[in-house]
Amino acid sequence: MxxxxxxxxxxxxxxxxxxxxxxxxxxxxxxxxxxxxxxxxxxxxxxxxxxxxxxRDPLTGTYNRRTVEEYFHKAAKISDIKKQSLGIIMLDLNKFKEVNDNYGHHKGDELLIQVAAALNTFVTKHDLVGRWGGDEFVVLVDNMKENTADAYVKELQLAITLENVEASVGYAIYPKHGKSFQKLVQEADAYMYRDKKDK
Known part of the structure; x- marks a missing residue:
């Protein structure tokens, strides 16, 4: 330019x-x-x-929290125009603390980079992957439908299972589960922690 x-x-x-x-x-x-x-x-x-x-997040190269929220507002407007839905997936790595404690933070960083790469490979070009903080990631999924969401989440969990470290995943769908970004994150987060307790 x-x-x-x-x-x-x-x-x-x-x-x-x-x-x-x-x-x-x-x-x-x-x-x-x-x-x-x-x-x-x-x-x-x-x-x-x-x-x-x-x-971007400097470690994983995924988008940071601020960018994810900005993208959500734009994507939500497009979803309204197209009368489509928008999925917000929150995921947290299980036993990540054990990896850091047993193998060191360098190994933990490597694992986060691997998970980020797996997520970026799994999603489509219309979706967005961000690091929420620590060992948590967020994925915005274009036109995610409620009747296929559970199957999509299971496929995503399989795609990012690395070195015996699995992820607990929760999701919320715009506008069915809420219209504000904060509300949807809370819903997805609560779902994710219920999933973590069940493991």
Whole structure:
């Protein structure tokens, strides 16, 4: 984007000075253009990096809580227009503390990265995976239907079962179980802890 603007500016600059004003062309024009393009490219890369870090969890690369909530509000509006539902899945890794205690936090971090990768592989391009905090993740599922939700959750649990560490999972569906993000998270969270107690 930034390099495109700089390139357009230099094209305009060329026509203004050398066509409109009929000033003699100087080879230094290319040097200045290259310098401007270089600065724009570096600035653009820095902007992309800052934007990425502001939206993502630094360990797993999944989206952070703020971005998940922002995405929910946009997705909910689209769901209303299409008269569709939107699923919120909360999941918590079982025995994760034991992994940290027995093998160290480095092993725990590796496990979180593996779970995040498994989640991203499982979901579709219309869904969104975020790290809620600690060993908890949240998944927003486009057009998740109540009659197929239980089957979907079981498949997801199988997909992320790694090294004997399973996940307790709960879900809530917009707008059936609530319309606010906070209400739906509470519902999914309560469901998840009931699942954890049953294990």
């Amino acid at each position: 930034a390099t495109g603007i700089v390139l357009l500016f230099n094209i305009i600059r060329y026509f203004y000075y050398h066509q409109y004003l009929a000033l003699p062309f100087n080879w230094t024009f290319f040097i200045l253009t290259a310098i401007f393009l270089g600065i724009a490219w570096v600035a653009g890369k820095q902007f992309d990096k800052v934007k990425y870090l502001s939206e």
